[in-house]
Amino acid sequence: MGFRVISKEALGRMVRSLQQQYRVVGPKPVAGEFIFAEIESADDLHLDYTQTVVPPKKYLLPQHEEIARFNLDGSVIAPVLDAPPTVILGIHTCDLHAMQLLDKVFGSGYVDQHYRKRRENVWLIGIECLRPCTPHSFCKSMGTLTASDNFDLHLTDLGDEYAVDIGTERGEALLQAHAETRFATDEDYQHLNAVLTEKWPRFAYRLDFDVSELPSLMRMSYHSKLWEELGKRCLACGSCTNVCPTCYCFNVQDDVDFALSVGTRTRNWDSCQLDEFAIVAGGHDFRPTRATRQRHRFMRKGVYQTDAYKLLGCVGCGRCAQACLVHITPVDTFNQLYHDRMNAAEAKK
Amino acid sequence: MPETLQDTLKDSLYLPQPARILDVKPMTQWEKLFKLELPRGVSLGHEPGQFVELSVFGVGEAPISITSSPSRSNGSFELCVRRTGDMTNVLHRMQPGQVVGVRGPFGRGFPIERMRGKDIVFAPGGLGLAPLRSLINQVLDERGKYGRVTLLYGAKHPSELLFTDELKQWSERGDVDVHVTVDRPDENWKGNVGVITTLFPKVQVYARNTVAITCGPPVMYRFVLMELMGKGIPEGNIYLSLERRMKCGVGKCGHCQINNVYCCQSGPVFAYADIKALSLSEALT
Numbered sequence: 187m188g189f190r191v192i193s194k195e196a197l198g199r200m201v202r203s204l205q206q207q208y209r210v211v212g213p214k215p216v217a218g219e220f221i222f223a224e225i226e227s228a229d230d231l232h233l234d235y236t237q238t239v240v241p242p243k244k245y246l247l248p249q250h251e252e253i254a255r256f257n258l259d260g261s262v263i264a265p266v267l268d269a270p271p272t273v274i275l276g277i278h279t280c281d282l283h284a285m286q287l288l289d290k291v292f293g294s295g296y297v298d299q300h301y302r303k304r305r306e307n308v309w310l311i312g313i314e315c316l317r318p319c320t321p322h323s324f325c326k327s328m329g330t331l332t333a334s335d336n337f338d339l340h341l342t343d344l345g346d347e348y349a350v351d352i353g354t355e356r357g358e359a360l361l362q363a364h365a366e367t368r369f370a371t372d373e374d375y376q377h378l379n380a381v382l383t384e385k386w387p388r389f390a391y392r393l394d395f396d397v398s399e400l401p402s403l404m405r406m407s408y409h410s411k412l413w414e415e416l417g418k419r420c421l422a423c424g425s426c427t428n429v430c431p432t433c434y435c436f437n438v439q440d441d442v443d444f445a446l447s448v449g450t451r452t453r454n455w456d457s458c459q460l461d462e463f464a465i466v467a468g469g470h471d472f473r474p475t476r477a478t479r480q481r482h483r484f485m486r487k488g489v490y491q492t493d494a495y496k497l498l499g500c501v502g503c504g505r506c507a508q509a510c511l512v513h514i515t516p517v518d519t520f521n522q523l524y525h526d527r528m529n530a531a532e533a534k535k
Numbered sequence: 536m537p538e539t540l541q542d543t544l545k546d547s548l549y550l551p552q553p554a555r556i557l558d559v560k561p562m563t564q565w566e567k568l569f570k571l572e573l574p575r576g577v578s579l580g581h582e583p584g585q586f587v588e589l590s591v592f593g594v595g596e597a598p599i600s601i602t603s604s605p606s607r608s609n610g611s612f613e614l615c616v617r618r619t620g621d622m623t624n625v626l627h628r629m630q631p632g633q634v635v636g637v638r639g640p641f642g643r644g645f646p647i648e649r650m651r652g653k654d655i656v657f658a659p660g661g662l663g664l665a666p667l668r669s670l671i672n673q674v675l676d677e678r679g680k681y682g683r684v685t686l687l688y689g690a691k692h693p694s695e696l697l698f699t700d701e702l703k704q705w706s707e708r709g710d711v712d713v714h715v716t717v718d719r720p721d722e723n724w725k726g727n728v729g730v731i732t733t734l735f736p737k738v739q740v741y742a743r744n745t746v747a748i749t750c751g752p753p754v755m756y757r758f759v760l761m762e763l764m765g766k767g768i769p770e771g772n773i774y775l776s777l778e779r780r781m782k783c784g785v786g787k788c789g790h791c792q793i794n795n796v797y798c799c800q801s802g803p804v805f806a807y808a809d810i811k812a813l814s815l816s817e818a819l820t
Contacts, residue, residue: 253549258593260634265547295800296548296785408816435789438549438782442593449593451549458789466780467597467620470753472793472820482792490795 190350190367191374197341197348198228200365204273208309211245212275213238225275233276233343237319237503241281241431242274246288246304247455253300254451258442266450267300269307273360276313280323280501282337283330284431285310290495291434300453309360310353312340316385322504324517327393330501331386342378349378392517395524400498404488407523408481416519417477419512424457426506426514427483432491432499433457458482484519539580540573540587540639548785551590551636552577557611558631563695565617566662567627568602571637572611579612581605583670584644584776584804588784589614590636591629595622598781598799600666601640606676615665615697641784642803645670645748645774654682654740656768658759660689660731660751664697666776666803667750671705678710682745685712685738689731689751693717693724712739731755735762742767750776756819760807771808777818779803793817 192200204210205225213220213235220235222242256263277285292301312333315325325331333340338357341348350367352358361367370378395403427433437456442449456463459480464473473479491499500516507515543552558570573579579587581601590596597620603613618627626635647670655674659667674681686705690696696715706713714734716727727734731751747763749756756775763773779791779798791798794815810818 253547254551256592256636260553260592260636263551263553263592263636265550267547292787296544296787298785298787299547300549405814408814434787436783437788437790438596440593440595446593451596453549453788456789458792463790464780466778467623468617468752468778469619470778472753472779472817478817485794486792490792493795 189370189374189378190352190361191344191347191370192350192365192367193347196366198231201225201228201231201275203364204360207271209270209272210275211242211272222274231275233313233341235276235319237278237323237505237508239505240429241284241503241505242277243281243284243288243431243434245272245274245308246285246301247434247436249455251300251453252450253438253453255448256451257448258446265299267303269303271307273309273311275311276341277310277337278315278319278503279312279333280325280328280330280503281431282310282312283334283497283501284503286334286336287432287491287495287497287499287501288434289336290497294495309338309356310336311357312337314340314342314382314385316343316381317388318390320504320508322507322515322517323502324392324504325502326389327391328397328498328500328502331389342381344374344377344381349374393524394521397498399524400520401489401492403520403523403527404485406527408485410523410526412519412522412526413477413481416480416514417475419514420459420476420480421511422459422461422476422479423511424459425509425511427457427459428455429505429509431501431503431505432487435463458486480514484516487516488520538576539578540637541580543577544638548787549638549783551588551596551638553634554637556629556631556633556635559629562615562697565619565695566615566697567618569614569616569626570611571614571635573637578610579608579640581608581612581640582644583647583673584666585640585642586666586781586784586803587614587637587639588641588781589616589622589626590638591622591625592634592636594625596636596638596782597622598641598784600669600776600803602665602668604669604672604676606673615662615668617662639784641781642799643801645776645804646746646806647673650674650746651680652682652744653772654745655684656738656740656745656747656763657684657686657688658731658747658749658751658763660749660755660759661691661695662697663750663752663755663776664688667748668698668701670748675705675708675711683712683740684710685740686714687731687734687738688713688715689717689734690715691718693721712737730758732758732762735766738766740766740768743769746772746774748774748776753778753820760819769808770811771806773807774804775807775810775818776804777802
């Protein structure tokens, strides 16, 4: 099935129409950065944005999410499943890939109903990236420069219009109910192909090896000396995991009202980089050094998630590199491990 | 229709069920034994070695191993809890009649099917006796299905020994070889003195047909493992119950991860052979 075409004016009208039924969120400029936030008018739309500080993951796994309410005496214990119907407009392909991993994590084994309910009430509209967004992104190397197939709709900027790729039936229904589109003509096909062909060389391969080698490279690098080096630099601030689109670790906390009669239970983003992450109540810390915690993070990104879910834990967005105060970056780390490995192999010859 | 506690997770994985405290028994300065009752019609349905997530509402939730055995659960179950964190300190001040929350049971328990017909060595240290007691009583309730049964139990001090009444009963049965040791004796202590490894020369088993189960503080494992392997017990027959911060119990929150597995899902009971085969180098840290 072919794609549709929507004019930029019509997309503005689509947003207004969607707003009648949905919370519509998209990239918005705030204080010199972009963030995903509610779109009040179509003029807010900045689909040519660079990168948001925090990924749209927050609409599936909010930073703070109430999951239960209770009376302190245990007489009432009720789940809270809050999932406002939301359209996320303008998701970069790396973030689409990341959401695919989150779907697997929360949908495998014990199915997380809180996540599932949000996911069912979130519509994903992607935007094709036509030029590199930040100096740190390395999506082309990670295989995420092309959209994963979890989008409901996916847009590609053709100048005055967007090509609209329909990914799901619910995406098609959304389009039919809220947008004026036309079927693509031969000219549109040529236009789209030209845009995609021109875009590809604008992005650089930044890993010095093929990403298919990453899991085995990581497995072989478990005892690398690099982890100690990273551990010496790391401030254990958790910025890297805070901005990561594939990080999902959380802690759970109770809060109590002033009258000490009712309470809420909230799950909050947590970080494996923080020093208390793996401590048990008795005081033993199962990952006591910054070096072992950085190793754990990179192992999760490069091999553990492929072991568990057959998807890489890193989508190459580069946010962690952007956020890191001491310039620990995945590109440098992966490349260093690769070259260390190669040099070691060379030395053996 | 009777439902299990796990069935109650159908609306939310994170929703505890109310459990009434039936009895609280002080055991040591640090540990108390709590007897809990689930709502009418809900059964725990656990196997030895599994754990529950225990909530004190308004304070928090933590994983606690189930210390009662399935063979002895009459609508109630027991948790032996050390007061060491926020939740457990509040719990220790709670009284019979008050209500806590429970989710679970979670995790993979001990391989009871594999243990039948075998000689058994239990080697718990300290609070490690709590999860093993569930299995010990299960084994003793079907004693005929096992070969020689040996229990080696080590604690720091006589005042820190848990389940002392049951230790006495077990050793008086005549069909369990019970050895207890303490690191630091007091003036009344007449038993063994030394760490748990000093008890191993007393073990008389047919090693190739023996299953060994150990649980204790992290520092204990590598020494106990050396003793067990030194006896010739196969690595695939040595099981460890590992402690981790199993915050969610359902393989999501990330806190209990050991390399690429979640302790709450793949464990907390692991065969030593699996720890090696899966390269779980973080397991014995």
